[in-house]
Amino acid sequence: MNAIYTITMETIEPDKRKCPVHLSNVACTKKLVPVQDALYILSGKWKLQIILSLTFGIKRFKQIQLEISGLSPKMLSKDLKELEINELLVRRVYDTLPVTIEYELTSYGKTLKPLIRELHKWGTKHRKRISVKNY
Amino acid sequence: MNAIYTITMETIEPDKRKCPVHLSNVACTKKLVPVQDALYILSGKWKLQIILSLTFGIKRFKQIQLEISGLSPKMLSKDLKELEINELLVRRVYDTLPVTIEYELTSYGKTLKPLIRELHKWGTKHRKRISVKNY
Numbered sequence: 001m002n003a004i005y006t007i008t009m010e011t012i013e014p015d016k017r018k019c020p021v022h023l024s025n026v027a028c029t030k031k032l033v034p035v036q037d038a039l040y041i042l043s044g045k046w047k048l049q050i051i052l053s054l055t056f057g058i059k060r061f062k063q064i065q066l067e068i069s070g071l072s073p074k075m076l077s078k079d080l081k082e083l084e085i086n087e088l089l090v091r092r093v094y095d096t097l098p099v100t101i102e103y104e105l106t107s108y109g110k111t112l113k114p115l116i117r118e119l120h121k122w123g124t125k126h127r128k129r130i131s132v133k134n135y
Numbered sequence: 136m137n138a139i140y141t142i143t144m145e146t147i148e149p150d151k152r153k154c155p156v157h158l159s160n161v162a163c164t165k166k167l168v169p170v171q172d173a174l175y176i177l178s179g180k181w182k183l184q185i186i187l188s189l190t191f192g193i194k195r196f197k198q199i200q201l202e203i204s205g206l207s208p209k210m211l212s213k214d215l216k217e218l219e220i221n222e223l224l225v226r227r228v229y230d231t232l233p234v235t236i237e238y239e240l241t242s243y244g245k246t247l248k249p250l251i252r253e254l255h256k257w258g259t260k261h262r263k264r265i266s267v268k269n270y
Contacts, residue, residue, distance in 0.1 A: 031255075032187065032202075033258070033262070034254070034255045034256075034257075034258030034259040034261075034262060035183070035184070035187055035251060035254045035255050035258055036184065036258070037258035037259075037261055037262050038254040038255070038257050038258030038261060039180065039183055039184060039254065039258075041261065043179070043180045044178070044180075045174065045178045045179075048170070048174055049170070049171065049174060052167065052170055067167075108264075111257065111260065112257065114253055114256075114257075115250075115253040115254065115257055116170060118249055118250040118253045119169070119170045119173040119174065119250065120166075120169045120170050120173070121169075121249075122169075122173050122246065122247065122249075122250055123168070123169030123170055123171070123172035123173030123174075124169040124172075125246065126169075126172055126173060126176065127168070127169060127172050129243075
């Protein structure tokens, strides 16, 4: 796999205009840019759900699709490719009839688990809050 | 503010078809649904960036827009409204000439800080990894 995340430091580095006025450019880069980096890789409705699905084990395309409600094959295919380019998962092709294709999280992909745990925690609290409001 | 997150429990609750085969429906609900809930509220490229911008203090519309590169006024307006509906921020209108409108995170909005910290951590590691690869 040759392709890697091709954004250079220059294109992410924010200029002064984008920083909160009370932050120096250095402080801004330190505080905002890493979050923007992470969101750049994980943005969209589906990527973290795909990663979550793969934390349960190796999956085929169809399995992932069945687990995520509302995700079209086209979008899944696009997102899997982007996640593969960013080395968060690997795609393995087996010479069977028909060809078997499996997806697995890389060890780098697994470093997203703490983030998913935070999402889980917040989502759990949010659901409780909404339940109290609705009933 | 009367509007609240209107999704009912029924529409989020996944049916068996969407669960990993090795998970019971109960386990699936426990593991997947909270993450889906969180992503439902925070999905999109901008919402977490808007929240991040407001963690630095009260802001006006234009200030937020200037801090987030590539965010159009139309999208910002839409996302601010959705975040307000979900009670993550408040919009305050002051009777000045011209009218002053400010946005502030609610205490509920501030509960997203640990999640943003995780994004920050992961983004920092990701940037280091890419730098090593590119240079």
